[in-house]
Amino acid sequence: MGAKDNDGSSEFGNVSKEAEATLVDENQTKSTMSNRKVYKNLLLVTAAFLLNMGSYMTLEGLQSSLNADAGTTSVAAVYTAFVLTSFFLPSLAMEFLKSRKAMVFGTIPYALYSVANCFPQPYTLIPAGILLGAGASVVWSANRVYISDISATYARRNNRDEGKTTSHFYGIFWAIFSTALIIGNVISSGVLQAFAVQPDAAVGTAVSNATAAYEAEYTTAAMQIDPYRLNEIKGCALHNCDVTPDNSTSASNDAKTELNPAVLYILFGSFAAIQFGSAMLLLFFADEAPDRPPVRTEAKKMIWKSSDQEKVVENESGDAADATVTQRVTKQMLATAKFLVQNHSAKALIPITIHVGVLQGYAFGQFTKYWVTCVIGIEFVGYVASMFGIGSTLGGYGSGYLAQHAGRFVIMVVAWFVEMALMVFLLIWEPEVGEKALFFITFAVFGILHATYKTILTTATTLFFSSTKEAASASLSIWDPLGSAIAYAISTTACNRIYTICMMVLVTIGTLLYLLIERNYKRSEKAKGDAIDT
Template sequence: MEQNACGKSLASEEEFKQSSQSASTKRIWKNLLVLSSIWLVNWTAYRAIESLQSTLNSEAGLGVVSLSCVFGGMALSCLYAPLFIHKVGSCKWTIVVCLFGHILYTGSNFYPSWFTLIPSSILLGLISGPVWTAQITYLTSSAQEYAKVAQQGSPEGAISKFNGVFYLIYDLSGVSGNLISSLVLSEGRQDIGKGEFCGAMDCGTETNWTSDYDVTNSSTSSVRSNNTTGLPDDKQQVIVYTLLGVFLACNIFAVLIAWLCLDKDVKNLEKTSVEKIQVSQLLLRTVRVFKDIDYVLLMPLLVIIGMSEALVAGDFTKSYVSCVLGVQMVGYAMLCFSVIGSVCSPLFGHLSKYTGTRTLILAAVAANVVLLIYMLLWQPDEDSLARILSVSGGWGVIRAVWHTQLYTVLGATFPSNQEAVFANTKLTQSLGNTMVFAYSSVLCMDVKLYLYMAVLALGTLGYGALEWKTRKMNNTEADTLDRTVDQGKDRDSALETLELMERETSL
């Protein structure tokens, strides 16, 4: 009877443990899907507006200037992102608060001017660092908790898998946003954006953007001065307002999802129970990341993430897509880029468990070099649609590797200082974006590709040095452990010999 009772007790404890583990893993997966859905809904609006800025607000370059303000503010905001998260209290509430900046930015596009769009763009940049840092920290912490609950040992595989799922869903925002962009632009002229010299030969001249539309001295709104659809001005404005209304609804819905469905992160709950960290310590922790040799070695590849996104969104679409096919095809090319990236993100997240992170990163570097050489040698024409979509898809594959694998390397290399590291990561990426946009209008396409190739080579050398340093450190630790074990065996053997001698002496 006692044995049966004991057996039933052990069985019930085991069942309780399994059910508790199942509930924990379900909660973690639920939060991952909620976090991904927030980014899908909110960035559907932002990425669509971003792609339309140069068209809707082209007067005096207002749209381009506003995007520069966003990226400039993002670079600055990454420095105080950990402090911002600490003051708000958790990653969840940081996300909720920062999403209101997107609502204001979308709202300012209803009445765009230097006094409405520029301040909202600066504000959007200033909250971009904290919201992205909170997202990466929340996701990495969830992956580490999942690996602990599931008893997987190293959390690297879980981090890679979670990044893959997140970017699968997040990249769908590019699908919806660019689809909206193409549908809008398809209502207008079919030759806008075409030029005489395309591909690597493009130096930013001879395009039809303003050949028939003088927008420099317009006293009316940019929507009215760029009416290329043949519709009455008021009808065109209604269409634009309808689109912006949909985008604004997306922003508000994203805030509601974050507020009502996202759990408060465990990591920050634990942080509030210990002694409070001084503000100066948080700032120093963020700045000191740049002194860490491991982070310095990874910086060029992190810059490449920003450069690749800006190169595709700005230079590839202008010199290889609209230059030969017209601006109405830009959205479809970016649609291909987003779809391929969405499909490959979870694939690489799962594949890294078998191939390792190093193999995927080196394969992406090799593929990127091949793609750059092809873009230098290839001269696109009106019959190049299939090749244009293939190149766009190739960039989507490379982007999926950068996001899933480099964030995995960062999470595994800096497990105890994630907020500061991920804040500096977004800062470094935004510097890559800003750099490409800064020289985009003054350099020829072939020079831009050579510059990208140089930074990629530097990043590959840095990553190789980090791998060599890590392997050497692991070998040193293994040798130290072996010597310790051998010394322990020698001590045991000496003790046994001493005991034997003492027994023989006593006899």
């Protein structure tokens, strides 16, 4: 290495000594992290995310049942802060901390949010939610960079294709991470069910009294209880806005009276300890990802790796002209804004992308509170919500496989039919305690639909906008969490019947626009193929 030919050029070609030294340094990164350490760090990061996000997602699913207005508002604050800080905070954090320590920095607010739930007031939950959203933007961006860097190191060390190696490493991460929602929710429901207590008669509400009176009346008369009337009295399912003489408030709002407060403190404290432990796992046991040094070429260009994209900057003097963080963030924001303003196809995908976030918020905000908690009890929320994780796994793998055979167009049409059937079912279903299986199946369908939309949209975005992938990806990361923020913001005031109908309208508009863009894309690809043939 470094031997020169007779013409004075090195084995790297006709480049300067400085460029050769840089390239040599880059090749030397092959030895900075062994294959064993690469996999160790991948599994450590995956385990940390499994522990942290498993705790948070379980807590998010309980917010609408446990903390009513303050809880759902705090979750809306999480997603809003995530969107707003994604433009600048990840770049700043990784500029000064690098990816590993940035993940540690971003994980701490998750633990603070769990602690805030021990004192569930708007002035504790909402600020904690804002901090969590900011931390989430950092932790997910740093995660992408970290896994990308260690996979690149592994690929260079073993002379493998970097793209395929990165996909393989992400596959390992998501396969393990997808169990987070299942494990966390099952544990929380087990704890709540084991320690749940019946509300004391002295603190019984008008709703519970009216319910008991209604049940007693029909039991005495040896008649079957009408689930419609019972749900109307309790304000369950689609009846959250129904006003009757016997019902001035929803029984689901009093879910906390059925739980020992000490149990909640133990549960939230355990979540906080697990999340803090996951941060320490990254801080003390994970290694820093090898740097990707700048590479100078004969044309005097500098290439560096940012959080989401590879940028090339002309450097006429040959010196490393480092762009400031502000300049990079500004450039990224302007590129995304320009992409959204000038690209009509991108604007056409906004409704379906927002719908993906709204769908998740509807499932974890409305369904867990007004269907699960109100009818069968808060101790079943975790068990039912775990089906979202199972459905997501099936939907993600299933849609990816079917897309290769049936195509994205067909999958989106089928997904639309399935969601319309689900919404119609929710409009006519009067849930009863004895129908627990339907709660589980319904939530699994939510998970399948959510993962299907995410998979198709992520794949389609990289294809539809191949020349502007970074801006398209940034756009996708804006509208999805924005949809969740909207869903949680209106969850306590929206009437479920109207909400469900609006969901049907939104998914219909979004699907039609997506299919239009898909058709135009296929036509353009066919035209390109015909042009090549001729």
